[in-house]
Amino acid sequence: MKIICIGRNYAEHAKELNNPVPSRPVVFMKPPSALLVNNKPLYYPEFTSDLHYELEVVLKVAKNGRHVQPEFASAYYKEVSLGIDFTARDLQQECKEKGQPWEIAKGFDGSAVLGKFIALDKVNRSAIEFELKKNGAVVQHGNTKDMIFSFEDIIVYVSQFFKLQMGDLIFTGTPAGVGPVQVGDKLEGFIHTKTEIRQLLSCEVK
Ligand code: MG
Numbered sequence: 001m002k003i004i005c006i007g008r009n010y011a012e013h014a015k016e017l018n019n020p021v022p023s024r025p026v027v028f029m030k031p032p033s034a035l036l037v038n039n040k041p042l043y044y045p046e047f048t049s050d051l052h053y054e055l056e057v058v059l060k061v062a063k064n065g066r067h068v069q070p071e072f073a074s075a076y077y078k079e080v081s082l083g084i085d086f087t088a089r090d091l092q093q094e095c096k097e098k099g100q101p102w103e104i105a106k107g108f109d110g111s112a113v114l115g116k117f118i119a120l121d122k123v124n125r126s127a128i129e130f131e132l133k134k135n136g137a138v139v140q141h142g143n144t145k146d147m148i149f150s151f152e153d154i155i156v157y158v159s160q161f162f163k164l165q166m167g168d169l170i171f172t173g174t175p176a177g178v179g180p181v182q183v184g185d186k187l188e189g190f191i192h193t194k195t196e197i198r199q200l201l202s203c204e205v206k
Helices: 011-016 070-076 089-097 151-158
Strands: 003-007 026-030 051-053 055-061 077-085 112-114 129-134 137-143 169-171 186-192 197-204
Touching: 055 129, 055 137, 055 186, 070 151, 077 169, 077 186, 077 197, 112 169, 112 197, 151 169
Parallel strands: 003 169
Antiparallel strands: 003 026, 055 077, 055 169, 077 112, 129 137, 129 186, 186 197
């Protein structure tokens, strides 16, 4: 199982970090050991003093494939969830400045929080609304219709380089509103289904 992540997929978020809006998807990976499930807490890592949350819609890859053609891309996922792409922003900034890969800033243990999955037919698949609450207050509110690269674009693009395998996870990028967490903060992710707003994840920083 691999965890494929897309960066800068919402123009407003690219702007808030002073990054250019990309002309092709920005792709990076997290190792399986980054996964944090079942609402377990994240222990604030000692190598950063600027840990940020990034709430993202996550796809679960439903079939194997490489070089997926656009007309077939929508068959590659049947369930969605929410995840937090935890980022050591200070370390990432240092990596960016030195032109180095940023895995240590984004792929560390516990950096890929994953919520419960729900079937795609429960949500408005072309415009999924989602939000993150920090200590009860909404800090991020996104809609996948604002993505620069759609789920299908992402599947077509990444499958040119990496064979998609059943069970792989794709973190599809975060909307604006990213920010720091402190020890004691509680993060909760919500998705708008066709009938209700449903909580899919919870993570406390310890
Ligand atoms: Mg991200």
